[in-house]
Amino acid sequence: MVCLPLPSGKWQLVCLTLVNSVSMAHFGYDQGIFAGALISTDFLEIFPETKDPGISGITSSCFSLGAFFGCLASFSLGDRLGRKQSIYIGLAVNVVGIILQITAYHLPHMIVGRLINGFGMGITSSVCPVFMAEVSPSQIRGKLVVLGSLCNTVGFCLANWMSYALFDTNGPFQWRFPLAFQLVFSVIVLVFLSFTVDSPRWLLLRGRFEEGRVTLARLRGTMQDLDDQNLNDDIKSIQQALEQEKIARVSPVDAILCRDPLHTIRRLLLSCGTQFMQQFSGVNALGYYFPTVLIESVGVSSSYARLLAAVNASLYLGAAFVCLILIDIAGRRKLMMYGSIAMGSCYLVAATTLREAKLHPEQKTAFGKVTVAMFFLYYFCYGTSFAKVPWVYNSEINSFGWRTRGAAAATATNWMSGFIIVQFTKTGVDNLRWGFYLLFAGFCWSFLPVVFLFYPETSRRTLEDMDEMFKHHNNLLVFRDKILTQQSRPQAFIDAEQERIAEPSTLVQES
Secondary structure, rough: OOOOOOOHHHHHHHHHHHHHHHHHHHHHHHHHHHHHOOHHHHHHHHHHHHOOOHHHHEEEEEEEEHHHOOOHHHHHHHHHHHHHHHHOOOOOOHHHHHHHHHHHHHHHHHHHHHHHHHHHHHHHHHHHHHHHHHHOOOOOHHHHHHHHHHHHHHHHHHHHHHHHHHHOOOOOOOHHHHHHHHHHHHHHHHHHHOOOOOOHHHHHEEEEEEHHHHHHHHHHOOOOOOOOHHHHHHHHHHHHHHHHHHOOOOOHHHHHHOOOOOOOOHHHHHHHHHHHHHHHHOOOHHHHOOHHHHHHHOOOOOHHHHHHHOOOOOHHHHHHHHHHHHOOOOHHHHHHHHHHHHHHHHHHHHHHHHHHHOHHHHHHHHHHHHHHHHHHHHHHHHOOOOOOHHHHHHOOOOOHHHHHHHHHHHHHEEEEEHHHHHHHHHHHHHHHOOOHHHHHHHHHHHHHHHHHOOOOOOOOOOOHHHHHHHHHHOOOOOOHHHHHHOOOOOOHHHHHHHHHHHHOOOOOOOO
């Protein structure tokens, strides 16, 4: 076996960023591409069962169900095998699922392919953001994790434009080629993953001290000086945080009963909550069925629906770039609170105009334009808030030993919530019509008090600061504690880090 030379410094970070970004682009691409398949003539001829709303729903949403179980698998894989090996496994499963989909001629065959594809995606979507967060410098961690989520939007945008470009194509190429294109993402990730190191924090968690030190040195570009003072200070800080966490560790029963000084379960629930809120904002209700919603609720033609979906995806991509700028400037809390108000308001207006269009059919065109504008505005507001912040938040908030488990649980929440939403969207639109969107307005507005009351700020903190936050500032209602809500890094956390560096480590190293 030929061993590839590993890059150091910024090039190592570039490779890791590409792995995370392309993996997330694949995630977004798959969310968008199946919407076009569902309205393709050849697809409907081969799978006529999907004309039934219930069958259409399960064919779309089974991908999310598979991803849910993939997240559960990564709950143990991420800590047992490491971040890098877990991604390799997710890639392999992904490829199998893609091949099954592009060779399908019977609906069970297609559903099995989507389940397997989703299982692999569940693994990679859980592990990649955590991997990125653990290797990123704290001052740019938010931007790099959001960059991965931004690429999720790039994939979604690409899927919609590809669907529009192939609209006039006859035969199976119209939907089989877009599904097969997923293999391009897998190949790119495989190439760059082979040049990366594993997470130094995971190596230290497993007791592999020397390997962790060398890995961190490679990430920092100090391979020629393993005695670099800044490198050793970082190692000490991470070690001491891990040591303090081991001392504070309690039984699972005590953790569930909130007798845990690190508040592991509370942090887990906070991370799961962000993903629950993301999905119940209704994004996948539009994402998987946007062309269908435009055709049936607004009344546009099939080709125009595809064009509008593609334009909307481009606007969504622009919003993602705005979020990349804002994520560390505005902080996580403010973006989530703004998103709650703005998204709910968009849904309210859209529901109102759909209702008025039904009552006044002679003005249906005018009301339809306002409805489309509200959907576009919703995607912009979502793209600058809940599209990105949950992925950053759940990779930061969990404790050292529970980081991949917490991210896996949060991502599993995302996929299961997505499954529920996608499964019932078509039926909801058919039966509730304008009231379906009013339901999501209520969901979105309910997120505002939840975030304001319970969610601490995590921007501009190191990952080790999170333990400090919950050990000494453990108020359940965070809005009254400035240290928990301010954007700048609290001085108390800086002092605690200096104390960790000064203390001698007593961690047992792997022989």
